[in-house]
Amino acid sequence: MKFESTGLISIEIDGKIYDYKLFQSLESLNRTKSQRKSAKELNISHTVFNRRLLKAEEKLGLKITQKAGNGTLLTEAGIDLLNEFRKYSIQIEKTSNINIAGGHISSGLLESITKSFNINVYSSSDKDAFELAKRGAVDILTLDDPLLAYELNIDFTPIAYDYLVLISSPNSKEITSINDLQGLEFVNVEGSAQRLAWNSLEHYDIDYSLKKTVNSQFDAFKLVKNSENLHSFLNASFFKGNEILKFDTRHVISLIKVNEDKPEVDEYIDFILNDGQKAIENQGFTLI
Structure with a gap:
């Protein structure tokens, strides 16, 4: 298309x-x-x-x-x-509004806690948002997973911690130990922090398979809940689930200032790092 x-x-x-x-x-x-x-x-x-x-x-x-x-x-x-x-x-659009693009989790967080600033939010994968930022179309880039920033050696500003929880189909067996993950089938979310879960499963020598790939965690959640025996690891800030890999999948939610010439951007970031921290905590994230 x-x-x-x-x-x-x-x-x-x-x-x-x-x-x-x-x-x-x-x-x-x-x-x-x-x-x-x-x-x-x-x-x-x-x-x-x-x-x-x-x-x-x-x-x-x-x-x-x-x-x-x-x-x-x-x-x-x-x-x-x-x-x-x-x-x-x-x-x-060329306005005084602050244009933000980023991963579904990080951009959704900023959209939900920001009431006193005029912002436009474009939610996508970290990779797609980064392409938009490269074209100078946004003022702030947000990342669900800092991997992209690490790979490209880009300075980023941490704003919160999050981790992944296991989401399972309604009739799936109860998961009480790492070994219970053996042989399970998962829904993969492209461009998300799930790499931490897959790396952890490989570290524990767990055999698993990725049966489907979707573009957002919300699509993964719906797919899992409407299936017979599928699972996924999704962000704890937005979903309730099994915390079996909580400490293995802890990661930073971050932002990158793209536009250096807009005073509103500095004011906004200052708000996020100070007065906005309580609102971030209320959204289910762990403070930096």
């Missing part, structure tokens, strides 16, 4: 133009998880809102939403589409 920016309010995908109304709808639905609530928020009828999504799916040839109980969630394709729009919006 080919994406091209065509201005402030539209994106061209495979030769077809999608205007801001679609992405406005996806942003709202991603937040409310309800078509009716989003329709009300956008001051349109539920019928118009639903027709807008169906028309987009027909043009794309992809499902971008899915029913979940009494609500509606974005599919992985829908999330990818929304993130592409966010990415182009960040690149195009």
Whole structure:
């Protein structure tokens, strides 16, 4: 699928133009998880809102939403589409807002604790966010895993600690020791701190297999919970699970200042490292 920016309010995908109304709808639905609530928020009828999504799916040839109980969630394709729009919006928009791009966990943390600053957040993998930062499209890069910074010898600022917990399918056997992990099948999250879990399993001579790979921890969680016998290691700050590899998978959540010429960026980082620390702790992270 080919994406091209065509201005402030539209994106061209495979030769077809999608205007801001679609992405406005996806942003709202991603937040409310309800078509009716989003329709009300956008001051349109539920019928118009639903027709807008169906028309987009027909043009794309992809499902971008899915029913979940009494609500509606974005599919992985829908999330990818929304993130592409966010990415182009960040690149195009030149404002005093602080533009942040980073891994799902670190960027989600900053978005959830920041109320007094004007920020735009693009959530992706560490690698994709780094590519955006290289093009000068963001002011701050956040990393779920400091590996990229270590590999490229880039200075980073630690803002919190996190670790991984084991998430298992509902009917899986109880895991009480490292040896219970022998032979299990896992969902891999591309570009996440899971490398620490896989390294640990190899260190303990545990035979395991990676059956599926997804782009976000939230997709991994849904996949595991809806399967018969799958597992995954996900961040403890966002998910409750078995802490069997807690000390083996402790890692730093960090940020990198990309824009040196915007005073708001320094003010924001100062807030994160000082007054914002209590809010970070309340989100389930361990303070530096």
